[in-house]
Amino acid sequence: MSKTHEIKAQSRKDEGKGASRRLRRAAFVPAVVYGAGQAPESIQIEHNTILLAAKHEWFFSSILDLNVDGKVQKVLVRDWQKHPFKQLMMHMDFLRIDENAKLRVNVPLHFLNQETSTAGKTSGVVISHNLTEVEISCLPKHLPEFIDLDLGALQAGDIIHLSDLKLPANVELPALQLGEDHDIPVVTVNVVKESAADAAEDAAAEAEAEANKAAAAKPAKAAAKPAGDKK
Numbered sequence: 001m002s003k004t005h006e007i008k009a010q011s012r013k014d015e016g017k018g019a020s021r022r023l024r025r026a027a028f029v030p031a032v033v034y035g036a037g038q039a040p041e042s043i044q045i046e047h048n049t050i051l052l053a054a055k056h057e058w059f060f061s062s063i064l065d066l067n068v069d070g071k072v073q074k075v076l077v078r079d080w081q082k083h084p085f086k087q088l089m090m091h092m093d094f095l096r097i098d099e100n101a102k103l104r105v106n107v108p109l110h111f112l113n114q115e116t117s118t119a120g121k122t123s124g125v126v127i128s129h130n131l132t133e134v135e136i137s138c139l140p141k142h143l144p145e146f147i148d149l150d151l152g153a154l155q156a157g158d159i160i161h162l163s164d165l166k167l168p169a170n171v172e173l174p175a176l177q178l179g180e181d182h183d184i185p186v187v188t189v190n191v192v193k194e195s196a197a198d199a200a201e202d203a204a205a206e207a208e209a210e211a212n213k214a215a216a217a218k219p220a221k222a223a224a225k226p227a228g229d230k231k
Contacts, residue, residue: 004074005058006065007050009043020091029089033066033075036096043068050089061107061133062145066094073097074140076105097140104174106133107144109186113152119189125156128188134162135174142170151187160187 009031012023020030027047034040043066053059059077066075075094082089097103109132114120119127134147147165154160161183162173175182 004063004065005053006067006072007045007053008067009045009069011069012042012044015042024088024090029092031092031094033068033073033094033096036098038096041068045092047089050092051087054089057108058145061105063097063140063143064094074099076103099140102137102139103143104135104137105143106135108133108146110146110148111187112148112150114154117151117154119154119156119158120151122156124192126190126192127151127154128190129186130184130188131186134165134186136167136171137174138171142168144168144171149186154187154189156189156191158187158189159185161185 012019012030014022023030023044024047028044029047029050031043031045032040033043062076064075064077065072074097076097077092078095079093080089081091109129111129114127119125136144136147147167149160149165151160162175163183165173165186167173175184
């Protein structure tokens with residue numbers, strides 16, 4: 001189960017674009033909390049609080065303790081809007097959690113021991129991470145912050161599918177319930193084949209090097225021949 005982290009917020013009554021602009025100028029992020037059969041609630045959060053939290057992986061995949069005016073409710077980040085080029089969070093949506101209802105959440109994958117694997121130490125091998133996160137289904141109490149994928153035994157030509165992931169207890173992958181066609185590759189290991197043009201270029205370079213070596217050796221042999229020897 002993932003750890004919970006507290007985010008402090010305040011309720012707000014002013015809504016609309018004008019109110020949101022005023023909040024942003026005052027260094028607050030406008031946000032909405034909804035779900036769990038309750039009415040949506042407009043809130044505001046200090047921008048620095050969001051900015052610091054958003055630097056951590058857990059902020060987007062873990063259950064948060066959202067403290068609004070002293071009242072704590074468990075939520076997940078459901079949506080966010082960032083400024084196109086400034087380091088600013090413009091708006092956020094939080095989903096209230098029902099402890100008895102399963103969640104469908106994307107959680108990050110952590111790739112372990114790739115560098116020490118046979119594939120990782122072999123030249124001409126490309127290891128591709130086709131997915132960096134996966135959608136899981138579980139009750140809130142079983143939600144992991146991430147899923148580890150050990151690549152220590154990885155070799156050239158290997159393919160790791162969704163079904164190869166080792167999931168925590170009581171955690172499922174909804175994609176696998178849709179059939180084998182959805183058991184997509186998570187990691188693939190390919191050997192880079194040399195093209196015909198590259199092979200011809202390498203052969204030409206090798207032939208040129210041999211020719212230069214032979215040419216450099218001829219004067220040395222002539223100089224070594226005795227001066228009075230006419231043979």
